[in-house]
Amino acid sequence: MTDDLRLDLLGPLRGWSGHRRLDLGPTRQQTLLAVLAFRSNQVISAHELVELVWSDAPPSTGVKIVPPYIYRLRKLLPEGVLVHTRDGYSLRLAPGALDLDRFEGLISAAHGCRDKDEAAAKLSEALELFTGEPLSGLAGHYLSVQRHRLTERRLKVLAERIQLDLERGRYGDLVPELVALVEEDRLREQFAGQLMLAYWRSGRISEALETYTRTRHELIEQLGVEPGPELRAIHERILQNDEPLARPAVRDELPYDGAAFVGRDDVLKQVVDALRTAGPAVVAIDGMAGVGKTALAVRAARQLADVYPDGRLFIDLHGYTPGHEPVSALQALDRLLRTLSVPADRIPADLEERAALWRSELAGRQILVVLDNAPDSAAVRPLLAGGPRCGVLVTSRRQLTGLDATARLALDVLRPEDARELLAEIVGADRAGSADAAAEVVNQCGYLPLAIRVAGARLRHRPSWTIEHLSKRLDAEDRRLAELSTDSGGVSPAFALSYEHLPPDQQRLFRLLGAMTGQDIEMYAAAALADVDVVEAEDMLEQLVDANLLLQLRPGRFQFHDLLRQYARTLAPEPDAVRRLLDYYLYATAEASAAIFSSRLQPLPGPAPVRLPEFDSAAEGLEWIDAEGANVLATVRSAESSPEHVWRTGLAVASCFFQRGRVYEMDEALQLALRAAAGDAEAESRVLLSIGSLGRYRLGAEASLRTLQEARDRLPADADLALRARLLASIGYSLAKLSPDDEALAVLREALEVARRAGDQSIASRVLAYLGATYGDRREFAQALAAYQDSLELGDPAVQSEVLNGIGECLLELDRVDEAVAALTTARDLGVERGADYSLIYTYAFLGTAYARQRLWSEAIDVGRRSLELALESDSKQSQQNAYLRLAETLLAKGDLAQARPHFARALELALEEGQEATVERAADGLDRTGPAA
Missing domain, CATH: 1.25.40.10 (Tetratricopeptide repeat domain)
Incomplete structure (x- = not known):
C-alpha cells in the first residue's frame, strides 16, 4: 500500500502522484479507475468489473477486455497501487487518499463538535471538496447510482450547514445562497423552508410568504401535491409572527449577486480590508460598463457582516440605468432614513437638514451602506456616513475624483484564466469545450464579465451550439456587439448609456476615436481627428478616461477596450476627420524622418494642415517612431481610399523602420506604398x-x-x-x-x-x-x-555615422589603428545618440578589429559579439557575414581556434549565398588557418 496516490471523486475524476497531476487517459479507462476507487482495498473479479464498467455497452470479448486496461492503469499509477490476485484486482489506497474519505471524516468531526461555529466550519470545509458534479462525463449504471448518491449526500450536508447558520443568526448572508438553491430545484421543500426563515428573520416577511406561495404552486403544478407538514408549519409561524428564537431584525438589503463569481480574489481582499479599518471608511470602485463593479461590491459586503452587525444597506442610484433618471441625493436620503424606521413626518424637506438627520441616525451604529451605480461625486457626498463605525462602498462608471474616499479601486477586466473559469461556471464544464476554444471566446469578449455572461447564456440556452460555433459567430467584428447584446440589455445598451451621459464635445471625440486605425492614440492625433487644440484634445481624452470609456496606458497615450472600440465605430463617423488623421500621420512621420536623417527624403504637397509635435533631435524622432510606428503602419493598411496618403506615408515610415531594424514592417509599408502608387x-x-x-x-x-x-x-x-x-x-x-x-x-x-x-x-x-x-x-x-x-x-548628418565607419575601416587597412579607433568611437557615440542600430552593426565590427590590433582582447570580443547580436536582429545577410567574419578574425588572432571556426564557417556560407567573393576568400582562408574541424 502506498500513500503517494490521491484521487478526487467529488467532481471530475482527477488524480495526483505526490505533487504531479496525472493524465488519467480516455473515458473508459477513467470509468474503470473510478469503480476500483469506490471499491478500494477490496478484490473485484474481472467478471464484476465488466458488469460495473461496461454496463452501457458490454464488450463482445467479455473479460478479455479487462487486462489491457489494467495494464495501462498500472503504467500510469504509482508502483504497487493496482494489484492482481488470483480472485481479481484491487486498488490499494491509504486512508485519506480519496476526497470522499476526507469528506466523510469532516462530517463525522462536525457531528462531534459542541460549538456551532466550529461545526459549521467543518461542514463548509467538507462541502468545498465538491468541485462539480461527481464523476462528470463517466458512463455506466454503477457510477450513475454513485453520482446520484453523492449529490444527495452533498445536499443533505449543505442543509445541515445552512441550519447551523440559521441557528447562529446569519440570516442575511444565507438569502443569496438559498435563492440560488431554490431556483435550481423548486421542488425541494427543505431549502424553500430555510429561505422563508432567512427572509423572515431578516425582516423581509413579504418575500418569505412569496417564497411559500411560489413553492406551493410548483408542487401542485408539477406533482399534484400540497407542501409537506414542515413547510406548512413554517408558513403558519410566519403568519402568526411566532418566532421565539428571532432576534431584533437586522436590515440586509444586499441583492442576489449571482452564483458565478470567479477571480477577483486580490481586489476583493483590498475592498474587504479597506472596510475593516477603524474610523469611517469610504471605498470607491470605478470601471467601465459591464466590468463587474456591483458583483464585487455585493460580494465584499457579504463578507463584512461581523464588522457591520447592525445592517448592510443597498441603494441603486441609477446613474446609468435604462428608463431611470438618476436618484437624487434628496430621494436617496429619504429612502435610507425610512430604512432605518424614521417616520415620514420626521424627515426634513431640506437636503442639508436631511443629511444631518441621516448622520445622526447612524451615530452609534455599525452599518455598511452600498451606493451602487453613482452618477458622480455630487450625488454621493450628502450620503456619506459620519459615524466612526460605519462604512460606505460606492460603485460608479466614472472616476469619483471629487469624493474624499479612504480607498479607491479601478476595476479592470478579468484575467484570461479567470475569464475562462467564469465561462465554464455559466455554461457547465461539459459545454466549455477545449481550453483553446474557451480562450478564444473570452478573448473575443474582451475578458469583460458582462460580455462573457451574455455569450455564455447564449451557448447554455442553445443545446445544438458548440463553443466553436459560438466563437465563429463572435469572430466577425461587424456583428460581435450584436451577438453580445440582447433585447433586455447586454454590451451595446450598457455602452450606450455611458456614452449618452457624456457632454456633447466628449461624445463627438468618442465617436471620432472610432476612426482610430492603430491600437492607441496620443493627443496630437486626437487633436487632428477632432480639429481642436492639442491641450483641449488632451483634456477631453482625460475626461473620457474619468468616464471609464478610454484606457490610459501611460501619460499621453490612450486606448479603447476592444468592445468599446467596436461600439464607437457603430456611431456616425465624420469623413473629414478620417482625412485629418491621414494628414497627421503623413506629415508627422515625414517630420520624424527629417529629424532622424537630417534631410527630407521626399517632397510633400504643401505645408502641414494639422498641428504636429516638434522633433528637436534624431532621438526624439526615433522615440516617436518607436511609439507611433505601428499606428502609422495601421493607417497605411486602412487608407485604401486615399492612395496618395498611402504611398507617401509608406515611404516616410519605411526608412524609419529600417533605421530601427524593423525590417518586416518596412517591407509591408513599402509593398502597400507600391500598390497605392500604381x-x-x-x-x-x-x-x-x-x-x-x-x-x-x-x-x-x-x-x-x-x-x-x-x-x-x-x-x-x-x-x-x-x-x-x-x-x-x-x-x-x-x-x-x-x-x-x-x-x-x-x-x-x-x-x-x-x-x-x-x-x-x-x-x-x-x-x-x-x-x-x-x-x-x-x-x-x-x-x-x-x-x-x-x-x-x-x-550631411544623415550619412555621418556610415561615413565615419568607412573612414575607420580605411584607416585600419592603412594600419593607422589609433586614428581608426578615434573615428569609430565618434561613429559609435553618434549611432547610440541617434538610435541608429544598423550603422552600429558595422561600427562595433570595425571596433572589434581595431581593439584586436591593439591586443585589447576583452574589449574586442565584447564589441564583436554586440555587432553580431545587432546583425542577427536586423535580418541583413550582408551585415551578418561582416559581423561573423570580423569576430572570427578577432578570435583567431587571440588564438581561440575552436571558437573562431564556426564563425568563419557561417560567414563563408552567407558570402557564398550572396556572391561576395572578397568575403568568401577571407572566410575560406580563416577556416584553413583554424585547422580541420573537430
Missing part, C-alpha cells in the same frame, strides 16, 4: 527606389539592382533631378556590391554630377560615401579614404 510613374519610381535601396542589405545586391533598374525604367523624362541622382547613386552602389568595377564607378560619378546639378548636397554626400565603399571593395583604400573625407566635409 498608375503614377514618378510615385512608382520613388517607391521602387526605396525598395531596392533599403532591401539591398537583406535581399542582396542582385535583387536590389533588378528593382532599381525597374525604377529607372519607370522614371519620367522630366522627373526631379534630385530623384534621378538618388536613383543613379543606388544603382551604382548595387553594381559595386556585385563587382566594384569601372561600370559601377562610372554610374556613381554620373550620380555625383547630377546631384551637383540639382544643388543637393545631401545626395552628393551619399554618393561620395558610396564611392568610398566601392574604392574600399577594390582595396584602393587611399582613394576610398579621400572620398569618405569629401563626404564628411559636406556635413
Whole structure:
C-alpha cells in the first residue's frame, strides 16, 4: 500500500502522484479507475468489473477486455497501487487518499463538535471538496447510482450547514445562497423552508410568504401535491409572527449577486480590508460598463457582516440605468432614513437638514451602506456616513475624483484564466469545450464579465451550439456587439448609456476615436481627428478616461477596450476627420524622418494642415517612431481610399523602420506604398527606389539592382533631378556590391554630377560615401579614404555615422589603428545618440578589429559579439557575414581556434549565398588557418 496516490471523486475524476497531476487517459479507462476507487482495498473479479464498467455497452470479448486496461492503469499509477490476485484486482489506497474519505471524516468531526461555529466550519470545509458534479462525463449504471448518491449526500450536508447558520443568526448572508438553491430545484421543500426563515428573520416577511406561495404552486403544478407538514408549519409561524428564537431584525438589503463569481480574489481582499479599518471608511470602485463593479461590491459586503452587525444597506442610484433618471441625493436620503424606521413626518424637506438627520441616525451604529451605480461625486457626498463605525462602498462608471474616499479601486477586466473559469461556471464544464476554444471566446469578449455572461447564456440556452460555433459567430467584428447584446440589455445598451451621459464635445471625440486605425492614440492625433487644440484634445481624452470609456496606458497615450472600440465605430463617423488623421500621420512621420536623417527624403504637397509635435533631435524622432510606428503602419493598411496618403506615408515610415531594424514592417509599408502608387510613374519610381535601396542589405545586391533598374525604367523624362541622382547613386552602389568595377564607378560619378546639378548636397554626400565603399571593395583604400573625407566635409548628418565607419575601416587597412579607433568611437557615440542600430552593426565590427590590433582582447570580443547580436536582429545577410567574419578574425588572432571556426564557417556560407567573393576568400582562408574541424 502506498500513500503517494490521491484521487478526487467529488467532481471530475482527477488524480495526483505526490505533487504531479496525472493524465488519467480516455473515458473508459477513467470509468474503470473510478469503480476500483469506490471499491478500494477490496478484490473485484474481472467478471464484476465488466458488469460495473461496461454496463452501457458490454464488450463482445467479455473479460478479455479487462487486462489491457489494467495494464495501462498500472503504467500510469504509482508502483504497487493496482494489484492482481488470483480472485481479481484491487486498488490499494491509504486512508485519506480519496476526497470522499476526507469528506466523510469532516462530517463525522462536525457531528462531534459542541460549538456551532466550529461545526459549521467543518461542514463548509467538507462541502468545498465538491468541485462539480461527481464523476462528470463517466458512463455506466454503477457510477450513475454513485453520482446520484453523492449529490444527495452533498445536499443533505449543505442543509445541515445552512441550519447551523440559521441557528447562529446569519440570516442575511444565507438569502443569496438559498435563492440560488431554490431556483435550481423548486421542488425541494427543505431549502424553500430555510429561505422563508432567512427572509423572515431578516425582516423581509413579504418575500418569505412569496417564497411559500411560489413553492406551493410548483408542487401542485408539477406533482399534484400540497407542501409537506414542515413547510406548512413554517408558513403558519410566519403568519402568526411566532418566532421565539428571532432576534431584533437586522436590515440586509444586499441583492442576489449571482452564483458565478470567479477571480477577483486580490481586489476583493483590498475592498474587504479597506472596510475593516477603524474610523469611517469610504471605498470607491470605478470601471467601465459591464466590468463587474456591483458583483464585487455585493460580494465584499457579504463578507463584512461581523464588522457591520447592525445592517448592510443597498441603494441603486441609477446613474446609468435604462428608463431611470438618476436618484437624487434628496430621494436617496429619504429612502435610507425610512430604512432605518424614521417616520415620514420626521424627515426634513431640506437636503442639508436631511443629511444631518441621516448622520445622526447612524451615530452609534455599525452599518455598511452600498451606493451602487453613482452618477458622480455630487450625488454621493450628502450620503456619506459620519459615524466612526460605519462604512460606505460606492460603485460608479466614472472616476469619483471629487469624493474624499479612504480607498479607491479601478476595476479592470478579468484575467484570461479567470475569464475562462467564469465561462465554464455559466455554461457547465461539459459545454466549455477545449481550453483553446474557451480562450478564444473570452478573448473575443474582451475578458469583460458582462460580455462573457451574455455569450455564455447564449451557448447554455442553445443545446445544438458548440463553443466553436459560438466563437465563429463572435469572430466577425461587424456583428460581435450584436451577438453580445440582447433585447433586455447586454454590451451595446450598457455602452450606450455611458456614452449618452457624456457632454456633447466628449461624445463627438468618442465617436471620432472610432476612426482610430492603430491600437492607441496620443493627443496630437486626437487633436487632428477632432480639429481642436492639442491641450483641449488632451483634456477631453482625460475626461473620457474619468468616464471609464478610454484606457490610459501611460501619460499621453490612450486606448479603447476592444468592445468599446467596436461600439464607437457603430456611431456616425465624420469623413473629414478620417482625412485629418491621414494628414497627421503623413506629415508627422515625414517630420520624424527629417529629424532622424537630417534631410527630407521626399517632397510633400504643401505645408502641414494639422498641428504636429516638434522633433528637436534624431532621438526624439526615433522615440516617436518607436511609439507611433505601428499606428502609422495601421493607417497605411486602412487608407485604401486615399492612395496618395498611402504611398507617401509608406515611404516616410519605411526608412524609419529600417533605421530601427524593423525590417518586416518596412517591407509591408513599402509593398502597400507600391500598390497605392500604381498608375503614377514618378510615385512608382520613388517607391521602387526605396525598395531596392533599403532591401539591398537583406535581399542582396542582385535583387536590389533588378528593382532599381525597374525604377529607372519607370522614371519620367522630366522627373526631379534630385530623384534621378538618388536613383543613379543606388544603382551604382548595387553594381559595386556585385563587382566594384569601372561600370559601377562610372554610374556613381554620373550620380555625383547630377546631384551637383540639382544643388543637393545631401545626395552628393551619399554618393561620395558610396564611392568610398566601392574604392574600399577594390582595396584602393587611399582613394576610398579621400572620398569618405569629401563626404564628411559636406556635413550631411544623415550619412555621418556610415561615413565615419568607412573612414575607420580605411584607416585600419592603412594600419593607422589609433586614428581608426578615434573615428569609430565618434561613429559609435553618434549611432547610440541617434538610435541608429544598423550603422552600429558595422561600427562595433570595425571596433572589434581595431581593439584586436591593439591586443585589447576583452574589449574586442565584447564589441564583436554586440555587432553580431545587432546583425542577427536586423535580418541583413550582408551585415551578418561582416559581423561573423570580423569576430572570427578577432578570435583567431587571440588564438581561440575552436571558437573562431564556426564563425568563419557561417560567414563563408552567407558570402557564398550572396556572391561576395572578397568575403568568401577571407572566410575560406580563416577556416584553413583554424585547422580541420573537430
